Amino acid sequence: MNRMISMYTLKFMAIVNLLIFLLQMATPAFAQDANGKVFVPIGSISVEIKPLLNRCRPQSPMPSTFVVYNNFQQILTGDLVIEGIENQNTLFTYRTPVTFVEGEQKFRVLLPLHLYRPATGQVELQLYLETKDRKFDLDIHPVQVPVFGSEYFMAGYIMPNLGQFSHEIESYRLKLNQMEKWLAYAEVLETQEDSQRSYQAKWQRTLFSELNQLDFPERPIELTCFDLITISGEAYNELNEKQLAALTQWIKAGGNLLLFLPDEVDLEHVETLNNLTNLHDGEEFFFINIDNRLQWDTDKNDAPLFLRPFLLRNCGLGRVAFVKSEILENPIQYHQERLETYLFLWRVRKEIADRLRSKSLYQLQIETGENEFDGPSELKLSGFNNFSGFNRSSLYQFRRRMDDFSMEEQLLINQQMLAEGSLSAEELWVQDQHAWRNLLPHGFNLVPPVFVMGLMFFYLLLVGPGDYWLLGALRKRKWTWLSFPLITIVFTYITVHSINAYMQIENPERKLIVTDVGKAGDVLRQSSFTCILSPSQQINTTTYNRELTIPVDIAQSWLNDDQLQNLNNVYTGQTSDPPLFSGSLTGEYSLTQPLQKWSPKTFIGFDIPSVTESSDSSRWNHTPEFWKALSWEMLGDRPAIQSLARQHFPNPVVVEVMDQQQINEDDPDLEFSCQALMHTIDFTRNFGLFGQMHSIAPRPGSFQANQIVGDFQDPSQILVRVMWEEGDLLHVERCLFHDESAP
Numbered sequence: 001m002n003r004m005i006s007m008y009t010l011k012f013m014a015i016v017n018l019l020i021f022l023l024q025m026a027t028p029a030f031a032q033d034a035n036g037k038v039f040v041p042i043g044s045i046s047v048e049i050k051p052l053l054n055r056c057r058p059q060s061p062m063p064s065t066f067v068v069y070n071n072f073q074q075i076l077t078g079d080l081v082i083e084g085i086e087n088q089n090t091l092f093t094y095r096t097p098v099t100f101v102e103g104e105q106k107f108r109v110l111l112p113l114h115l116y117r118p119a120t121g122q123v124e125l126q127l128y129l130e131t132k133d134r135k136f137d138l139d140i141h142p143v144q145v146p147v148f149g150s151e152y153f154m155a156g157y158i159m160p161n162l163g164q165f166s167h168e169i170e171s172y173r174l175k176l177n178q179m180e181k182w183l184a185y186a187e188v189l190e191t192q193e194d195s196q197r198s199y200q201a202k203w204q205r206t207l208f209s210e211l212n213q214l215d216f217p218e219r220p221i222e223l224t225c226f227d228l229i230t231i232s233g234e235a236y237n238e239l240n241e242k243q244l245a246a247l248t249q250w251i252k253a254g255g256n257l258l259l260f261l262p263d264e265v266d267l268e269h270v271e272t273l274n275n276l277t278n279l280h281d282g283e284e285f286f287f288i289n290i291d292n293r294l295q296w297d298t299d300k301n302d303a304p305l306f307l308r309p310f311l312l313r314n315c316g317l318g319r320v321a322f323v324k325s326e327i328l329e330n331p332i333q334y335h336q337e338r339l340e341t342y343l344f345l346w347r348v349r350k351e352i353a354d355r356l357r358s359k360s361l362y363q364l365q366i367e368t369g370e371n372e373f374d375g376p377s378e379l380k381l382s383g384f385n386n387f388s389g390f391n392r393s394s395l396y397q398f399r400r401r402m403d404d405f406s407m408e409e410q411l412l413i414n415q416q417m418l419a420e421g422s423l424s425a426e427e428l429w430v431q432d433q434h435a436w437r438n439l440l441p442h443g444f445n446l447v448p449p450v451f452v453m454g455l456m457f458f459y460l461l462l463v464g465p466g467d468y469w470l471l472g473a474l475r476k477r478k479w480t481w482l483s484f485p486l487i488t489i490v491f492t493y494i495t496v497h498s499i500n501a502y503m504q505i506e507n508p509e510r511k512l513i514v515t516d517v518g519k520a521g522d523v524l525r526q527s528s529f530t531c532i533l534s535p536s537q538q539i540n541t542t543t544y545n546r547e548l549t550i551p552v553d554i555a556q557s558w559l560n561d562d563q564l565q566n567l568n569n570v571y572t573g574q575t576s577d578p579p580l581f582s583g584s585l586t587g588e589y590s591l592t593q594p595l596q597k598w599s600p601k602t603f604i605g606f607d608i609p610s611v612t613e614s615s616d617s618s619r620w621n622h623t624p625e626f627w628k629a630l631s632w633e634m635l636g637d638r639p640a641i642q643s644l645a646r647q648h649f650p651n652p653v654v655v656e657v658m659d660q661q662q663i664n665e666d667d668p669d670l671e672f673s674c675q676a677l678m679h680t681i682d683f684t685r686n687f688g689l690f691g692q693m694h695s696i697a698p699r700p701g702s703f704q705a706n707q708i709v710g711d712f713q714d715p716s717q718i719l720v721r722v723m724w725e726e727g728d729l730l731h732v733e734r735c736l737f738h739d740e741s742a743p
Contacts, residue, residue, distance in 0.1 A: 521624025
């Protein structure tokens with residue numbers, strides 16, 4: 001009987017073991033990561049990344065649409081983890097909270113790709129979904145980024161929402177091809193074919209991307225991935241309220257728009273058109289008749305739109321070209337209008353634009369000769385303040401100017417320097433040896449070499465003659481093995497303690513904030529440059545609210561001062577750890593970055609306000625009343641501006657008015673560090689790309705590019721800057737004024 005029971009028991013156990021084995025074979029074996037979470041391999045969730053553009057714009061983030069297919073048969077909530085990888089090196093980590101519903105869903109993510117320019121032109125994004133107890137592998141997704149050493153502009157063509165198989169798509173793509181031939185930026189100087197190969201990789205190319213109206217961003221910061229946007233009339237009528245607001249704010253912040261005007265519009269879109277013309281409050285340039293036909297006012301005679309094929313307007317820091325479709329369709333008939341629009345949108349400097357316009361050309365041929373042109377190369381800077389009353393003028397002598405060369409020869413030299421790498425630095429202004437002295441936190445001083453040499457002298461004196469005579473007098477010279485290390489330890493402690501005490505600072509952070517203000521007192525954009533000099537090795541975490549901030553490593557190689565260079569080499573020999581972004585870059589997020597002891601760490605920040613926030617002085621810490629009271633007619637009256645500054649700025653400030661006039665006088669005294677830093681940036685406006693353009697569309701990843709605004713060779717543009725300091729916070733408010741009466 002017992003033998004029978006044991007046989008049944010063995011059979012039962014065998015069946016149970018078989019079932020367990022089959023169950024294990026049918027169920028995937030999930031490993032666990034270092035945090036104890038179950039690792040789920042690829043397959044349960046699939047993700048497709050659709051970048052807004054074919055390639056990321058240099059120094060700009062990349063808006064991308066994530067299409068998620070959740071096959072896990074349950075709702076998943078956790079963090080989407082994005083690791084940017086290039087050649088097996090982690091560039092950054094981005095964590096943002098998400099909820100994956102069952103089935104398919106789409107959402108927009110702003111990727112922080114605006115500083116990475118690898119040699120491969122590609123960054124791999126390793127994606128994970130981390131829930132409370134699981135970690136899902138979402139595969140690796142490559143994205144295209146700027147190739148190291150290459151330069152190009154990004155242009156977007158917005159088409160209406162058409163069906164996938166619509167016959168109208170081909171007609172819009174034909175227009176896109178025509179626009180590429182018209183608007184693709186061409187180097188101002190046309191050189192011989194044999195000399196082009198040496199530096200054509202540094203030339204600015206223009207990449208066009210077609211974009212559906214449904215994919216058009218609703219946040220102005222996402223539009224910074226464009227240098228130029230062209231919108232068809234049909235697509236413009238389909239833009240919703242949020243898209244129109246984002247477009248308007250981006251243009252005011254420095255964007256460029258080419259708009260093909262539609263024949264019919266509604267009231268909401270007419271209002272946006274009038275906002276973009278930047279007229280005075282209450283004035284309307286565009287209107288619609290009883291049949292909803294769009295018209296504009298030319299010389300106040302209500303002339304219909306077809307009598308003027310194009311209209312060029314400044315809007316804040318940006319530019320808008322309103323054109324009719326016949327300009328695109330008839331290139332020969334409207335050659336001069338097309339050239340004028342091209343020069344306007346690409347902001348070609350006045351002296352170059354006048355030469356191209358006079359010859360009806362898009363490029364110049366090499367012409368040699370002495371003093372070929374007499375265009376202004378000097379900039380008058382009038383400076384005064386509201387506390388000591390100094391009122392002087394100075395003359396900026398631009399370094400590019402060489403009277404023995406023609407303008408074409410100067411452009412050629414600039415191109416060659418750019419190709420050789422002399423002007424390839426992203427933040428060229430930081431290479432100035434005086435820039436770092438004004439960027440480092442207040443109160444920071446390097447240990448004087450005399451102090452260090454004095455300590456070394458006394459140390460050698462003690463371990464040498466002092467040790468010999470003292471121990472000899474005591475007849476204890478055999479104690480040298482004990483006295484030598486004791487003296488070394490004591491002097492090491494004294495040296496380290498003295499250096500730390502001497503270099504200690506109350507606030508390790510110094511920040512330069514530049515706020516661009518419109519003539520109505522509203523904020524157009526705000527950029528910042530922060531330098532942190534940590535007295536100890538630590539992990540720094542800072543919270544931001546929509547200000548797109550990224551760490552940059554320019555301090556590791558651009559400290560030109562000898563003493564600072566030596567200090568930097570001691571503490572920054574290793575590669576810095578990648579930053580961690582936690583949250584949403586279009587909302588509130590935190591940035592975590594390791595800091596090395598006594599090693600400067602720099603950060604670049606950028607933000608474009610929404611329509612409702614642009615006038616909030618408590619958020620932007622600006623003075624709208626001053627700019628509302630200031631007008632173009634007052635800019636020549638320096639005492640009036642000085643009196644106005646006293647009324648609206650209780651703290652000491654320095655005001656600068658920069659225009660095209662030429663007066664030879666000594667440089668004014670530099671009252672503030674922010675004034676010296678802005679002057680350093682001003683001297684870069686003739687190098688590289690800015691030798692041809694006076695400004696470009698905003699780039700969140702470049703502080704220098706966002707500070708160069710206005711064409712000071714153009715008498716119809718004047719820049720006013722107000723600067724002051726609050727401890728280690730350096731403030732600059734500025735407004736670019738245009739003479740609307742100028743042709």
